[in-house]
Amino acid sequence: MKNFFRISFLIALFFGFQFNSNAAEKVEYLKTDWSFKGPFGKFDRASLQRGYQVYQEVCSSCHSMKYLSYRNLVEEGGPEFSVEQAKAIAASFEVKDGPNADGEMFMRPGRLSDKFVMPYENEKAAQAANGGAYPPDMTVLVKARGGGVDYIYSLLQGYEDPPAGVTLDDGVYYNKYMYGNKIKMSNQLSDGLVEYSDGTNASVEQMAKDVTTFLMWTAEPHLETRHKMGFKAIVYLIILTVLVYFSMKRIWSRIETKV
């Protein structure tokens, strides 16, 4: 066993060294306290609703949200808009439906059962409108980026003037958190850009936090249920483990061997 510790120590040292040398090259993401982190983490309802507002007024003109339906806005563990509010939100969009009895496609107001309306007809149209760059779908975006929520939160606030020596093409912007620092999305957030209906001051930081919270929910709509169920499951398992441990001791005490 001594060898075991000796070797684990060497391995730990080796890995520690490697990770440190890697970390030195990386940019530290901006930190904020996320209400949904940790085993008891829950979404901040108000923040989700504000985040939806930011998504709707700012992001949704380019970024689709194709796996989300309007009904999701009502569901437990999400922004929990009232049914009336969600119906009104859905109805404010025109959805292409059909074909009708005459074989024609037609436009109608959105319903709760509809998926979020996409800003562009297809990927090519999105690219054409955005200088060749495709604005990624946002539904699972935070899970599709290595840094997760911290990365998105930082990126939204990471626009800077390029350092001397870096030249940018037209339609390319400098962002210190972007991989390779060059991004085709311009800075979207500025203080007071949206007017929050709950009166919260719409600073860049606040909007970045709200919209990132919203994106965390769109990526993991069952996060709250998962956390709650996980706590119950683990407590249950621990109690059962303790009971089984004592039964085991008792059974093995019939013969004189330690377990």
Added chain:
Amino acid sequence: MSEHEYTPKSKVGKWFNDRLPLLTLANHLTDYPTPKNLNYWWTFGGILTFCLITQIVTGLVLAMHYIAHADMAFQSVEHIMRDVNYGWLIRYIHANGASMFFLAVYIHIFRSLFYGSYKSPREVIWIIGIIIYLLMMAAAFLGYVLPWGQMSFWGATVITNLFSAIPLVGEGIVTWLWGGYSVDNPTLTRFFTLHYLIPFLILGLVVLHIWALHVPGNNNPIGIDIKKPSKDTVPFHPYIVIKDGFALLMFMIVFAFFVFYTPNILGHADNYIEANPLVTPAHIVPEWYLLPFYAILRSVPDKLLGVIAMLSAILILAALPWLDTSKIRSAVFRPLYKQFYWILVADVLILGYVGAMPAEGLYLLIARIATAYYFLHFLVILPVLGFKERTTPVPLSITEPILGGSPNLAAVKKKDSFKDQ
């Protein structure tokens, strides 16, 4: 094995048992004499059975909702995550279950290596185990392709392209595997079929693995042959059942932690981006459990030789019972082997680490050294060690090590301290 003939008590039982001896089998399984000094490293066999069943059951449910089509696979996974009742739970159990399965199998394999469980008369158990391990890797790889994310697509492209290294027929084989000229819908549908098939092959082999185990019986931490049944053994039920159950519960707590609190930490973020044949990810990496072999593959500059090295790294294990020339099973009585064993463990961990890093500069150098050492361990160190090593005296039985004729108290003490860990 069965020391006394079993007869069911009831008439109906006897009638049935004469026609199909299921009750005899059940009796054999409960009475099965097991060495009483088995430590917790021996509980992973039961844990692995649990993992297999979990994967099959969750997999069945997922297959009811999944759509194996290049245009719909990614979307159907999101449908499972969002709209299927507890779909997120089932999918996270299945995805993390693969990792837990490999974690357990690696512990199981390294336990075998430490205590010499692969040696005579258990070679067949060992070789069946290696085949199961190979099938597990195939199943895991195929399964990782199904969500049709970026890593799925590009991982499939990289791995299937390995076959193109075969001279003359390589390119043809790759086209045949793909069912076209690139990884596409036909590839996905056949991968789904095979992913569904393999677990049942594994299940069959597990039955053979356990059957083969029940012929000579379990090895044990001091690696000696024991009389069965005797003072050295306990019946499988309830002694081993409760102990395996306890260990399984501990394992499930770790499992639950991953599923409920960090369900995506073992996966790659790029797999939440839908597959796009036109965009190659910056780094294509396999899942963590395949990384050591990936490192071996990349450490050889030639493609064909790299593939051969990677395959040999696994197949060499099948020859292990004959490469290890030592008559002593347990490393407890092999002071030199014990050192080399831990060096091998470190070597494999290092290979896993460099497998996740870009294959360049220092990483490549480390990968090459570690690869060379891996083969050196099996091809040179083990055969030579069996002849050169001075082993410490082995006790004659578990209960009476000293009376049995071994005067070496140190060895006995060592054995005890091992048992207590």
